[in-house]
Amino acid sequence: MIGTLATILCFQLVGEVASRALDLPLPGPVVGLVLLVAACLARPALADRIRPATLGLLQHLSLFFVPAGVGIVAHWDLLRQHGVGLALALAGSTLLAIAAGAWVFQAVARRTGAEDPTALKDEGAGG
């Protein structure tokens, strides 16, 4: 577990340095993500070694958003000031964006023969 955390932190560190040194539009952790995928492709044994602890970490991904989420309280007055407009803009646009993204993805997958029968809801195990 500590070994996995150290591995992940190393990739984040290299990603952070690369992002700043090369002035990339992506934040450090995202660069670290890309580098870690590349490292797993080069050495599949690495993926097997970090898999248990990494999947454990991702199961509680929600936890890491809580401190920033509490920050909403600090901005409550500003949010309330523009209440109805902001609420409708957030809710409406998020609803439309999810619907549009999923619908277009599925439609293009059907049209280009990129369907994946193993990735369907309510089919086989893991529904």
Next chain:
Amino acid sequence: MTGMNDPLLIWSYLAQGPLLWLTATLLAYLAGDACFRAAGRQSWANPVLVAVILLAVLLWATGTDYRTYFEGAQFVHFMLGPATVALALPLYDNLPRVRKAALPMLAGLLAGSGVAVVSALAIARAFGIEGSVLASLAPKSTTAPVAIGIAERLGGQPTLTAALVLLTGIFGAIIVTPLLNALQIRDWRARGFSVGVAAHGIGTARAFQVNETAGAFSGIGMGLNAVLTAIIAPLALRLFAG
């Protein structure tokens, strides 16, 4: 009379260190997670939402300001970076699926990202919102660090953007399952990808709760949208602010 066993002294000692609010954050999350399980893993019982409400009430009741809270909670907040790097593993595990889905992903990204920015600005503009608030709203579907960077460049307010990003994520995570069930979208890749594009990491956390393939595609959607929104948001803002 007043020794170290005075409750007020103990409180002022605890209120200064990170232990109290770090512990409170973990306990609030565990309570949120317990609610989520008790509700049969229904999306409306979002663990982030429950934990945020519990902590907000606690901060209000104890008269603690957000800065003091964050000094303890920053250790949890820090883990957002490593967790983002950790998304590499489900991406690697799903790489054959991802290669096969390049075209649908590209189309879904353009549709989801474009609709997120343009419809948010259009609705807000219709309600008379303009200036720095409109600029703060434009990147709200992207992951927080990127959204704040975009908002700063557009003349928005970074702290307002952070709050809007979080509200978008929580709303998206709650709405995605019933919405896509109603639209009869059964492809886990499409379900995950679209919520990653529209509701970033909190949407991705929701996707991982439901299905690992959905989670992997959601992580990709979140990453790609961060890049695309950096390009789209300034153009769309010029359209609506002008």
